[in-house]
Amino acid sequence: MEDFVHVNIFATKGIEYLVVIAFLLAIIPFWRYLNSPGRLTASPVVSSIQDAIQKMVGSIPKGVFLDPTHSWTFLEPSGSARVGVDNFLLAATGPVNYSELRNTGDKITRGDVISVLEKEGKQLKVYSPISGTIERSNRKASNVNSSDSEFYDQGWLYKVRPTNWKQEVGRLLFARKAEEWIKAEFDRLKDFFAFSTGKYGYNPEMVILQDGGALAEQALDQFPAEIWVEFQAEFIDANKVD
Amino acid sequence: MSINRRNFLKTLGVTGTSIIGARSLSASPSVSTVEMKAVLIDTTRCMGCQSCEYACAEANDLPEPEDYPEVDVNRATTTEQLTVVNGYDTSEGEIYVKKQCFHCNQPACDAACLTKAMHKTDDGPVIWREEKCMGCRYCMVSCPFEVPKFEYDSPVPSIRKCTMCYDRQQEGEIPACVENCPNEAIAFGTRRELLTEARRRISESPDQYYNYIYGEKEAGGTGVLYLASVPFEEVGFDTTVQKESYPEKTKGFLYSVPSIFVLWPMMLLGLYKSTNDKESEDTGDQA
Amino acid sequence: MSQIETVASAEAQADSRWRFLLSELKPKGKIFTPFNIVSVPIIILGLIIIFIRFWKGLGAVTNLSQTVPWGLWIGFDVVTGVAFAGGAYVLTFMVYVLNLKKYEPIVRVTVLNGFLAYLFYAGALLLDLGRPWNVINPIIGNSFGTSSVLFLVAWHFMLYMLATLIEFSPAVAEWLGMERARRILKGMTIGAVIFGITLSTLHQSGLGALYLMAVDKIHPLWYTEFIPILFFVSSIFAGLSMVIFEGSITYRVFSEKVSDKDHKHHDKLIFGMAKVCAGAMFAYLFLKLLILVHEQQWALLSTGFGAWYLLEIVGFVILPMILFISSIKQHNLVLSKIAAVLTLVGIILNRLNITVIGFHWDAAVRYVPTWMEIVVTLAIIFIEIWVFRWVILRMPVLSKLSKYRKPLTHQINEAE
Ligand code: SF4
Numbered sequence: 054m055e056d057f058v059h060v061n062i063f064a065t066k067g068i069e070y071l072v073v074i075a076f077l078l079a080i081i082p083f084w085r086y087l088n089s090p091g092r093l094t095a096s097p098v099v100s101s102i103q104d105a106i107q108k109m110v111g112s113i114p115k116g117v118f119l120d121p122t123h124s125w126t127f128l129e130p131s132g133s134a135r136v137g138v139d140n141f142l143l144a145a146t147g148p149v150n151y152s153e154l155r156n157t158g159d160k161i162t163r164g165d166v167i168s169v170l171e172k173e174g175k176q177l178k179v180y181s182p183i184s185g186t187i188e189r190s191n192r193k194a195s196n197v198n199s200s201d202s203e204f205y206d207q208g209w210l211y212k213v214r215p216t217n218w219k220q221e222v223g224r225l226l227f228a229r230k231a232e233e234w235i236k237a238e239f240d241r242l243k244d245f246f247a248f249s250t251g252k253y254g255y256n257p258e259m260v261i262l263q264d265g266g267a268l269a270e271q272a273l274d275q276f277p278a279e280i281w282v283e284f285q286a287e288f289i290d291a292n293k294v295d
Numbered sequence: 296m297s298i299n300r301r302n303f304l305k306t307l308g309v310t311g312t313s314i315i316g317a318r319s320l321s322a323s324p325s326v327s328t329v330e331m332k333a334v335l336i337d338t339t340r341c342m343g344c345q346s347c348e349y350a351c352a353e354a355n356d357l358p359e360p361e362d363y364p365e366v367d368v369n370r371a372t373t374t375e376q377l378t379v380v381n382g383y384d385t386s387e388g389e390i391y392v393k394k395q396c397f398h399c400n401q402p403a404c405d406a407a408c409l410t411k412a413m414h415k416t417d418d419g420p421v422i423w424r425e426e427k428c429m430g431c432r433y434c435m436v437s438c439p440f441e442v443p444k445f446e447y448d449s450p451v452p453s454i455r456k457c458t459m460c461y462d463r464q465q466e467g468e469i470p471a472c473v474e475n476c477p478n479e480a481i482a483f484g485t486r487r488e489l490l491t492e493a494r495r496r497i498s499e500s501p502d503q504y505y506n507y508i509y510g511e512k513e514a515g516g517t518g519v520l521y522l523a524s525v526p527f528e529e530v531g532f533d534t535t536v537q538k539e540s541y542p543e544k545t546k547g548f549l550y551s552v553p554s555i556f557v558l559w560p561m562m563l564l565g566l567y568k569s570t571n572d573k574e575s576e577d578t579g580d581q582a
Numbered sequence: 583m584s585q586i587e588t589v590a591s592a593e594a595q596a597d598s599r600w601r602f603l604l605s606e607l608k609p610k611g612k613i614f615t616p617f618n619i620v621s622v623p624i625i626i627l628g629l630i631i632i633f634i635r636f637w638k639g640l641g642a643v644t645n646l647s648q649t650v651p652w653g654l655w656i657g658f659d660v661v662t663g664v665a666f667a668g669g670a671y672v673l674t675f676m677v678y679v680l681n682l683k684k685y686e687p688i689v690r691v692t693v694l695n696g697f698l699a700y701l702f703y704a705g706a707l708l709l710d711l712g713r714p715w716n717v718i719n720p721i722i723g724n725s726f727g728t729s730s731v732l733f734l735v736a737w738h739f740m741l742y743m744l745a746t747l748i749e750f751s752p753a754v755a756e757w758l759g760m761e762r763a764r765r766i767l768k769g770m771t772i773g774a775v776i777f778g779i780t781l782s783t784l785h786q787s788g789l790g791a792l793y794l795m796a797v798d799k800i801h802p803l804w805y806t807e808f809i810p811i812l813f814f815v816s817s818i819f820a821g822l823s824m825v826i827f828e829g830s831i832t833y834r835v836f837s838e839k840v841s842d843k844d845h846k847h848h849d850k851l852i853f854g855m856a857k858v859c860a861g862a863m864f865a866y867l868f869l870k871l872l873i874l875v876h877e878q879q880w881a882l883l884s885t886g887f888g889a890w891y892l893l894e895i896v897g898f899v900i901l902p903m904i905l906f907i908s909s910i911k912q913h914n915l916v917l918s919k920i921a922a923v924l925t926l927v928g929i930i931l932n933r934l935n936i937t938v939i940g941f942h943w944d945a946a947v948r949y950v951p952t953w954m955e956i957v958v959t960l961a962i963i964f965i966e967i968w969v970f971r972w973v974i975l976r977m978p979v980l981s982k983l984s985k986y987r988k989p990l991t992h993q994i995n996e997a998e
């Protein structure tokens with residue numbers, strides 16, 4: 054039959070090329086969709102706490118002291134000390150409101166509640182690492198990203214004129230020691246989440262990503278108030294040293 | 296065709312048909328319904344009178360030929376001579392052979408042409424269309440018989456070759472050379488008829504003919520068939536020409552193109568993902 | 583800022599962008615360099631020949647014939663030139679897909695080279711077309727010859743130029759100080775890269791596939807059904823050798839554009855690329871051997887063409903491969919550069935053996951290009967170098983922008 058009538062062996066080439074073009078157009082949205090984060094982890098910034106920690110480790114500037122209850126302080130040349138919440142806490146909670154800010158002129162002692170991190174009614178209390186008189190408070194603190202390099206410059210909550218700096222600061226952590234401690238805290242945090250996840254029957258995908266280690270930032274966000282209470286007890290109150 | 300397809304699928308499903316059968320059916324997505332026209336040239340009847348050359352020149356508005364067939368002088372077709380008759384000194388005496396485009400069943404020139412200017416019509420003739428051609432000469436590179444000729448000395452060059460008088464055929468006439476051959480050395484008809492006719496001539500006078508029809512199988516079968524009294528290499532034919540069609544040569548490559556277009560991007564994306572995943576926050580260079 | 587002011591300043595910005603572009607068009611640097619003295623006459627002569635070609639037809643300037651319809655312009659400019667431009671897809675593959683960041687400093691200049699090579703060498707195709715005004719036919723779609731390998735190759739050329747343009751465009755945006763555009767273009771890079779690699783795979787091999795139907799015309803030692811694969815594999819080391827060769831010239835000529843650190847870094851990259859070349863050549867040799875066995879052509883090796891074939895393989899594939907390897911082992915840059923040049927000669931030989939030298943190898947009258955064909959080829963190469971130089975001197979190709987020119991916005995501010 055081929056010998057007597059014309060047969061075009063390339064007849065469908067044109068259509069095939071059209072299919073190819075369709076494929077190339079489709080592959081972009083397909084790939085985007087395939088790689089977009091699933092619904093449960095679709096919070097505004099999905100990176101991992103590990104990242105945040107990694108950034109924190111090695112970037113704690115000289116002169117910054119960490120309190121085991123996850124606050125920090127830094128003595129300015131002027132003699133007043135910046136006080137703030139460390140980025141371990143902020144990475145765990147994500148963006149929060151700072152409420153119950155103390156007023157300028159208030160006298161505080163080390164261990165006093167100076168601020169409450171609040172998110173949809175769930176709260177964490179934060180204690181002051183030092184004693185002194187509040188000179189200024191920073192209303193813009195919540196605008197500063199915890200992973201910013203400027204964090205220690207801009208992300209402070211209060212400037213405090215310390216009354217007992219030398220002694221109190223002796224109990225705080227700094228430099229290598231602070232970093233090692235943060236890493237250990239992070240490991241503890243993973244266990245904590247894994248445990249709470251099991252306990253409350255939440256989908257582990259919410260906090261623990263596929264590689265089994267990294268935690269979604271704002272992991273705490275996903276948990277109910279009970280876990281916040283436990284977190285307060287486990288990572289803040291239990292760390293109090295006096 | 297659709298019935299063939301269905302049958303084919305059925306056989307495939309039930310008996311698992313042979314690869315050959317599958318190929319001929321599945322690889323022929325567009326099968327024409329008209330029978331191809333062809334030309335049969337019987338060199339035993341050709342006297343070398345050049346009537347066909349003159350007729351061709353007239354039909355195509357070309358100058359009359361100025362030379363004539365000489366034994367063992369190979370005249371090639373040119374942009375102004377779309378058909379030529381050559382003489383050969385053979386064991387059976389002088390033989391004259393008319394040459395022109397073979398109008399292949401699966402023409403290399405048609406497959407090569409990126410503008411479809413070279414075009415195998417369903418009726419059989421392979422034609423060239425001026426308004427489409429961009430003069431790349433890929434048809435010339437591909438044609439195994441080196442038939443298409445290019446007007447190198449013109450700023451507005453054309454490709455010239457025999458068209459089997461396609462225009463005349465459209466008007467119901469037969470090719471000029473066929474009409475004007477005084478000795479009926481050239482016959483015109485459907486390829487099927489002419490092959491039967493050629494076989495009949497061979498079997499009726501076996502001592503007059505060498506038992507071979509040149510063009511039946513050459514280059515996948517051609518629309519111009521030849522009979523001769525001597526082996527064809529004696530009369531200037533290339534008998535080493537492959538029997539499959541020439542477009543088959545590029546088929547493998549062209550058929551794989553769409554698959555590569557699908558597989559490569561997917562594979563590369565996967566590779567990209569796997570090598571770039573660690574630094575999810577990396578934005579490349581900062582300005 | 584009030585609305586009116588914004589508009590006014592936007593206008594001022596647009597206006598000064600034009601002034602900036604005009605000022606950039608002026609030549610920079612000395613005028614009477616040896617290169618200019620050689621290249622300008624050739625370019626002028628080439629343009630005259632091109633004019634004659636369009637006026638009188640191809641026959642007036644070329645030696646092409648009815649049996650050899652493709653000569654130097656296709657065989658060298660297009661087929662060889664495109665193989666040489668293969669470096670762009672190989673490097674973008676290494677940098678963007680494999681994430682080998684160390685090659686990043688040379689990726690821009692290579693992509694620029696690739697783009698210009700396609701623009702000019704594939705543009706040479708237009709000179710060769712008898713009826714170039716019909717070139718739009720297979721583009722706008724009133725005549726899609728989808729069965730043609732050339733159709734595929736032509737389309738790929740156009741699309742690939744687009745892809746390389748996108749890959750290069752962030753540099754243009756930086757030059758013009760268009761930050762927003764730069765970001766958008768940058769985001770398109772990986773897509774363009776992947777598309778570009780796919781296209782390159784297909785048209786590098788497609789250039790070989792062009793000759794598949796010329797089975798009876800090409801010398802059997804070079805004709806094989808595997809030409810497409812050979813072309814693809816050889817384009818890898820052809821392209822990288824070109825990057826090595828070109829890079830060492832560029833880095834010398836435009837030395838002031840490159841920081842010391844980058845100079846040192848560049849040497850390291852050469853060894854890396856030499857390694858890739860050696861690997862690709864190793865595989866290529868075995869492919870050649872396999873094909874020789876498959877086609878059973880070894881008897882031909884004792885003929886004259888066989889010797890020519892062996893010269894190509896031994897002298898210009900095996901030898902440069904060994905040189906590449908020993909240059910890596912001995913940390914000898916010069917060896918790498920020699921190897922790169924040998925490889926390039928080998929690629930020219932190989933491509934010409936298929937397209938010109940081995941094409942109708944048995945014909946009584948051989949095709950030899952006219953001097954005019956050669957001059958046009960040289961003129962095209964020179965024009966490309968001119969454009970390349972123009973770009974290099976202005977856009978942030980070899981180094982980051984800030985090193986030698988303030989971003990446009992600063993200039994605007996200063997002007998006011
Ligand atoms: S002989 Fe050549 S020009 Fe004629 S149809 Fe066949 S391939 Fe085309």
Ligand code: SF4
Nearest residue numbers: 408428429431432434
């Ligand atoms: S020269 Fe014309 S007819 Fe021949 S392949 Fe090119 S476009 Fe087609």
